[in-house]
Amino acid sequence: MATERLVIVGGDAAGMAAASQARRLRTPDELAITAFERGHYTSYSACGIPYWVGGEVDGPDALIARTAQEHRARDIDLRLRHEVTALDLDRGRVLTRELDDGGRESWTGFDKLVLATGARPRRPGLPGIDAPGVHGVQTLDDGRALLDTLDASPGRRAVVVGAGYIGVEMAEALIRRGYEVTVLEQSAQPMSTLDPDMGALVHEAMCAMGIETVRGATVTGVLTDEGSAPGGGRARAVTTQDAEYPADVVVLGLGVRPETTLAAAAGLPLGASGGLLTDLAMRVRGHDHIWAGGDCVEVLDLVSGQLRHVALGTHANKHGQVIGANVGGGYATFPGVVGTAVSKVCDLEIARTGLLEREARAAGLRFVSVTVEATNRAGYYPGARPMHVKMLAERRTGRLLGVQIVGREGAGKRVDVAAVALTAGMTVERMTALDLGYAPPFSPVWDPVLVAARKATAAVRDAGA
Incomplete structure (x- = not known):
């Protein structure tokens, strides 16, 4: 049996996760993997760049999860400083230019293609x-x-x-x-x-x-x-x-926009934000031998039911795992996202999941909105600090639609409770019964998220009345 040829465009999270997963499933004799990356680095945490710039972490080596040498040791032909400049889908090949070798160009053939071209700053x-x-x-x-x-x-x-x-x-x-x-x-x-x-x-x-x-x-x-x-x-x-x-x-x-210049020139399908459109297996729609993942694609928002562009490394790595499984002969799907993100400015933690008010309106949803101020710990425990939680619920059903949290230590990751509730399609009333962990150093008796859920439940009932 002839060796299949897999070409990957982009050597960061989605691209190299796909390469690694495909290699776990297929030997080099079964699947030859070539990956092109125009930068100097591969498999790195772009989310860590602000902390490198600020001097909180070392870089760039500390931000690299797997080096080019480590990928090559696993029989992945990774070529740094190679920019793919054209896709020839009819002939099954990509045109590359060597950025550090006088701009020499060459064609590389493929049987399967993965586009992981990421995003570019606006x-x-x-x-x-x-x-x-x-x-x-x-x-x-x-x-x-x-x-x-x-x-x-x-x-x-x-x-x-x-x-x-x-x-x-x-x-x-x-x-x-x-x-x-x-x-x-x-x-x-x-x-x-x-x-x-x-x-x-x-x-x-x-x-x-x-x-x-x-x-x-x-x-x-x-x-x-x-x-x-x-x-x-x-x-x-x-x-x-x-x-x-x-x-x-x-x-x-x-912010950023999907880097889909190559895809657009090749006539591949793009969504409203300019991201590539894929099916649940991350296969580009209408093209059985092409996959795409990471910041260059649009994903399904599980709350609104609409497609959106969400540039996050967590999603990119999951996309790569799904792509690698399918390219390698297995089976996996990526169902969608609920829009969870967390950040900080100094000691202020900022988090959100689900829909904002304007997003809920744009989706045609009727909702109630509540905001509560609580503390990250029991009020009497040393170090207790204020935390604001905002919650949106569908007006008729009480279905949770979104949560935003701003507060100090321990505030940001509380959003994960809401992300799970959103994924499960829970109502705010159902959330009030969640069995969350409690001890004074970590939370009041009523966790701030549950306080918001109680208030949202009352708002839904009042709206119904």
Whole structure:
């Protein structure tokens, strides 16, 4: 029997998890695996980059889960600094360019193809946005480039554009490095992944850290040493409609979009966000021999029933496991997500799962919303700190729709209780009976999540009445 050829485009979480799982199931004589990665690193934690920049963890080696040498030792032909520039689906081959060898190009044939091209930072088409000193942060190479700029910078003024997860985490990292940090956010509150009332709590914490947060700020460009024309000198300031903010370094925290340039050029199906569309087995729709996973795909939201783009390493690794099992002759599926995410700014923990109010409205759902303030421990126990929990429930059925939590130590991971309840399709009334662990150092007698569930249950009953 002829050896099958598997080609993987992208050497981070989804791509190399797929390669590793497929290798467990198929020998090199049965399946030859070739993976192309345009960067210098493979199988790394992009989520750890802000903590590397802030000096809390070592990098980049500490952020690498499995090195290229380790992959190659398992008979995976991993080629770093190789960029795939074209897909020829009719002939079953990919065109690659060697980035460190004079740009030499070559074709590689495949019987099965995995696209794990990830996502790219949003970089709006504004004057000066590509100037030296303006950084997106998505890969370890991006993190290294930012650190090089910080080390060479004679000044200590940083501007972060956008106050989502990356923006907030990078603002904290820059504060830790001794920079004066200004965050420019277009929305009324930071963290648009929360409802505005919960985002206001994050804003208070950022101000307490000394981070200047300008809300309602529409960025219009980046000024350089030679003026505001694109292609000028180094970044020296960021402009908005109302003001100019000096900057020795600029970090873009505007989120990411799926990197599907190759897929689009090849005519593969894309969703509303630009992510690849797959079936439950992570196979690209309409193409039996092509799979896709990680930040370049759209996934099913189990709460709203709609497709969405969610760029998280947890999902990417699961996608890779599913793909590798199916490519290797086994069987696995990825059913979808409930939208769980957790972050922090200094000691403030921020978490969400399920739908926000605007997302519930967009899905056509009628709901009640409640917010409670409790403590992370028994109120009398030393170190008890306030915690805010917001909960959404479907108005007629009482089905849990979403939870947001903002608080100190022990707040963030409480969202996992809600994530399980969402996945199980529980009502808020059913949640009130959950047998959660209790001891004064960890929780009040009534856990804050259960207090919110009780209040939501009452709101559902009142709405029905």
